[in-house]
Amino acid sequence: MTRADLILHPVRMRVILALNSRTLTPKQLAAELKDVAPATLYHHLNLLTDAGVTQVVEERLVRGTLREKVYTLAEAPDLLNPDEIAHASKDELQQCFLTFVSKIIGDHARYLDLKEGSYYTDAGYHQNVVYLSDEEFVQFSQEINAALLPWLKQEPAPGRRRHLLTTILIPELESERPENDENHPISIS
Numbered sequence: 331m332t333r334a335d336l337i338l339h340p341v342r343m344r345v346i347l348a349l350n351s352r353t354l355t356p357k358q359l360a361a362e363l364k365d366v367a368p369a370t371l372y373h374h375l376n377l378l379t380d381a382g383v384t385q386v387v388e389e390r391l392v393r394g395t396l397r398e399k400v401y402t403l404a405e406a407p408d409l410l411n412p413d414e415i416a417h418a419s420k421d422e423l424q425q426c427f428l429t430f431v432s433k434i435i436g437d438h439a440r441y442l443d444l445k446e447g448s449y450y451t452d453a454g455y456h457q458n459v460v461y462l463s464d465e466e467f468v469q470f471s472q473e474i475n476a477a478l479l480p481w482l483k484q485e486p487a488p489g490r491r492r493h494l495l496t497t498i499l500i501p502e503l504e505s506e507r508p509e510n511d512e513n514h515p516i517s518i519s
Contacts, residue, residue, distance in 0.1 A: 332414070333381065333414055334414060334418055336381050337378075338425050338426070339374070341374045342374045342377065342378055342383075344363055345363070345374055345378060348362050349401060349403050350437075351403075351492075353387055353402040354400070354401060355390075355398050355399065355401070356371060356375060356398075356399065356401070359375070359401070379401070383403065384403055385401065385403075385404045386401055387400050387401070437494055453493075459502075474497075
């Protein structure tokens with residue numbers, strides 16, 4: 331089984347999404363994935379752990395003898411590495427992107443569920459059109475990465491809240507550009 335096949339399975343993908351940025355026990359996972367039978371959940375969780383996608387970060391004693399495992403996603407920048415992405419099919423890449431977008435939708439839903447009162451006083455989303463040659467795109471990417479790096483290295487500390495920064499860069503195809511293309515951003519902040 332390829333790594334793409336492993337993580338793109340519907341149940342395993344739901345486990346990955348549930349564990350994103352969190353640690354959960356199988357019991358807590360089962361509470362979130364109520365339609366998945368416990369034996370099925372354990373099977374898929376074991377497959378993900380054996381493949382290094384998830385990991386056990388803690389084992390707790392329950393009633394003195396039984397050990398309860400606590401899982402999280404393994405430390406990895408991407409679920410698929412560049413070589414796997416290069417050899418993925420169009421359908422696999424579409425599924426990866428849908429999974430990524432689903433994660434953002436889930437994060438947004440949790441934000442709305444936890445936030446009371448006025449929304450977007452501490453969050454927002456934006457989409458802007460940027461015109462770049464291939465060389466300018468490389469420079470743009472390098473400058474963005476250089477600007478972000480100091481902020482990404484900051485550790486948790488009192489007074490700091492965790493924020494999620496999501497970027498998506500997709501070149502627009504010439505045939506998709508509207509005739510009267512004015513750089514109108516989509517933005518809520």
